[in-house]
Amino acid sequence: MSEKKIMLEARNVDVFYGEFQAIKNIDMKIKENSVTAFIGPSGCGKSTFLRVLNRMNDYVEGFALRGEIEINGEKIYRKSVKVEELRKEVGMVFQKPNPFPKSIYDNVAFGLKIQGITDKAFIEERVINSLKQVALWDEVKDQLKKSALALSGGQQQRLCIARTLAVEPSVILMDEPTSALDPISTSKIEELLHELKKKYTIVIVTHNMQQAARVSDDTAFFYMGELIEFDKTDKIFTNPSMEKTENYITGRFG
Amino acid sequence: MKVKEMIIEKLLFLCASISVLITVGIILVLLLDTFEFFQEVSFVDFITDKKWTPMFKDKHFGIGSLLAGTFLTTVIAVGVAIPIGLSIAIYLNEFAPKGFRKRIKPALELLAAVPTIVYGFFALTVVTPFLKQFIDIDSFNALSAGLVMGIMIIPYISSISEDALYAVPKSLREAAYGMGTTRLQTAFKVTIPAASSGIIVSIILAISRAIGETMIVAIAAGQKPTLTLDPTETIATITSFIVQVTTGDVEHGSIEYKSLFAAGITLFLFTFMLNNISYFIKKKYQEKYD
Numbered sequence: 001m002s003e004k005k006i007m008l009e010a011r012n013v014d015v016f017y018g019e020f021q022a023i024k025n026i027d028m029k030i031k032e033n034s035v036t037a038f039i040g041p042s043g044c045g046k047s048t049f050l051r052v053l054n055r056m057n058d059y060v061e062g063f064a065l066r067g068e069i070e071i072n073g074e075k076i077y078r079k080s081v082k083v084e085e086l087r088k089e090v091g092m093v094f095q096k097p098n099p100f101p102k103s104i105y106d107n108v109a110f111g112l113k114i115q116g117i118t119d120k121a122f123i124e125e126r127v128i129n130s131l132k133q134v135a136l137w138d139e140v141k142d143q144l145k146k147s148a149l150a151l152s153g154g155q156q157q158r159l160c161i162a163r164t165l166a167v168e169p170s171v172i173l174m175d176e177p178t179s180a181l182d183p184i185s186t187s188k189i190e191e192l193l194h195e196l197k198k199k200y201t202i203v204i205v206t207h208n209m210q211q212a213a214r215v216s217d218d219t220a221f222f223y224m225g226e227l228i229e230f231d232k233t234d235k236i237f238t239n240p241s242m243e244k245t246e247n248y249i250t251g252r253f254g
Numbered sequence: 255m256k257v258k259e260m261i262i263e264k265l266l267f268l269c270a271s272i273s274v275l276i277t278v279g280i281i282l283v284l285l286l287d288t289f290e291f292f293q294e295v296s297f298v299d300f301i302t303d304k305k306w307t308p309m310f311k312d313k314h315f316g317i318g319s320l321l322a323g324t325f326l327t328t329v330i331a332v333g334v335a336i337p338i339g340l341s342i343a344i345y346l347n348e349f350a351p352k353g354f355r356k357r358i359k360p361a362l363e364l365l366a367a368v369p370t371i372v373y374g375f376f377a378l379t380v381v382t383p384f385l386k387q388f389i390d391i392d393s394f395n396a397l398s399a400g401l402v403m404g405i406m407i408i409p410y411i412s413s414i415s416e417d418a419l420y421a422v423p424k425s426l427r428e429a430a431y432g433m434g435t436t437r438l439q440t441a442f443k444v445t446i447p448a449a450s451s452g453i454i455v456s457i458i459l460a461i462s463r464a465i466g467e468t469m470i471v472a473i474a475a476g477q478k479p480t481l482t483l484d485p486t487e488t489i490a491t492i493t494s495f496i497v498q499v500t501t502g503d504v505e506h507g508s509i510e511y512k513s514l515f516a517a518g519i520t521l522f523l524f525t526f527m528l529n530n531i532s533y534f535i536k537k538k539y540q541e542k543y544d
């Protein structure tokens with residue numbers, strides 16, 4: 001691989017939900033300032049693996065993990081790691097836009113306030129910057145006090161991204177962030193990803209092959225809990241090494 | 255088939271109308287005797303007189319003394335039930351394992367199913383003697399009645415609040431966790447505000463229940479209307495006064511008899527108001543979620 005720094009590394013990761021093994025011995029290295037797409041048929045473990053990266057599954061009953069995950073040089077499943085700190089470092093955007101029933105401003109300021117930051121000028125600057133980064137600023141600058149729930153779905157999702165950006169994480173995890181959105185909102189968010197990867201490392205789960213091809217540098221193909229192939233996106237979509245990958249991207253199953 | 259449905263529909267309508275009619279009837283009866291009451295006692299006296307002594311020679315009809323008793327026991331009860339009930343709700347919702355939550359909720363609800371006479375007895379024979387070891391307190395007093403009543407209404411708050419917290423979409427909770435909130439922060443910054451209307455409704459319901467509670471106060475708080483806010487004193491509430499009079503022999507149509515209705519309608523006004531507030535909040539809350 002190139003000289004880019006490794007931001008995230010998984011070694012021999014197994015994940016269990018009770019007896020059921022959802023992830024089977026996965027190794028993966030993700031580079032800094034890249035977009036990595038996770039693809040694969042429904043139920044293959046994309047979300048599971050994504051949520052393992054910021055320990056969102058910690059409270060799921062029966063969840064267990066074996067192996068090691070290192071982000072920014074830190075082994076994130078060590079006892080000494082505080083999950084709350086980790087999640088500030090590794091932000092998450094969900095499938096369905098889920099703004100808090102608060103004002104637009106308060107949504108973006110939420111993460112900073114949680115960290116105990118009280119400097120109003122600082123918070124305001126971050127809020128404005130984050131909204132600008134997701135190209136939402138012009139649309140909402142006159143109604144920052146309005147409820148976030150009054151925004152359209154696409155706007156809400158960009159707000160959720162802004163909310164994540166406001167705490168300046170290193171990694172942003174996105175689980176099918178556009179699957180509930182219309183095509184125009186979707187392409188807005190795709191454009192956004194190109195901008196965001198200059199500052200952030202992005203991992204995105206998607207069911208949309210074209211989207212994966214358009215937005216990502218690397219693509220990981222999952223099948224039944226295994227990582228079948230992980231390579232440059234161009235390579236995966238034009239000349240995959242594995243037959244299963246080829247079958248999937250050409251739409252022969254899944 | 256058509257006819258059968260029509261008959262069922264009519265029957266259901268009849269049932270619904272009957273319950274409405276009964277309510278209206280009760281209000282009318284209350285109003286009628288209250289009206290007669292105010293023919294003999296001035297409304298100003300009713301509000302401003304410091305004493306309530308309908309059964310004495312020297313009759314006074316100042317509802318304030320009864321209201322003070324009701325207020326005192328209710329405030330004590332709610333003061334106990336809100337912190338405990340909400341803590342339980344938050345614990346069950348945010349921290350407790352799923353299985354535990356399922357088992358503990360019905361158990362908690364049993365608290366509300368204990369006959370209130372048992373609570374009253376408990377307050378009189380256990381709580382008051384216990385308190386007497388520490389403070390100078392009347393044998394009948396507002397404090398033990400209020401405390402025990404507080405325990406009784408805990409499930410109203412814990413159960414309904416927990417339902418409200420439970421109804422907060424999982425996606426909101428995940429959004430908060432994703433931002434790096436701790437469990438407590440998630441509860442206080444996200445789930446509780448999102449469930450606030452349900453929580454307020456639960457509190458209002460508990461207050462309503464406390465205001466209307468009769469047995470506990472009649473047994474443990476005494477029957478001496480006193481215009482006081484000192485919880486160690488013997489008092490009477492609106493409800494305990496009503497019990498006292500209706501279980502004694504009061505002549506039908508006498509002023510003592512009519513004072514019952516004036517007291518009753520005052521009680522009714524308060525619970526009616528609380529019901530309406532909670533109905534209003536509930537309606538607003540439903541609009542927010544769909």
Ligand SMILES: Nc1ncnc2c1ncn2[C@@H]1O[C@H](COP(=O)(O)OP(=O)(O)OP(=O)(O)O)[C@@H](O)[C@H]1O
Nearest residue numbers: 017020022040041042043044045046047048049060
């Ligand atoms: N909380 C859970 N408890 C038990 N099993 C689970 C849980 N979450 C997921 N699974 C199982 O783990 C497997 C992987 O699920 P996961 O959600 O990661 O799939 P996915 O690739 O994201 O699917 P989709 O594309 O439909 O979102 C599935 O078989 C699923 O049933």
Ligand SMILES: [Mg+2]
Nearest residue numbers: 046047048175
């Ligand atoms: Mg998924």
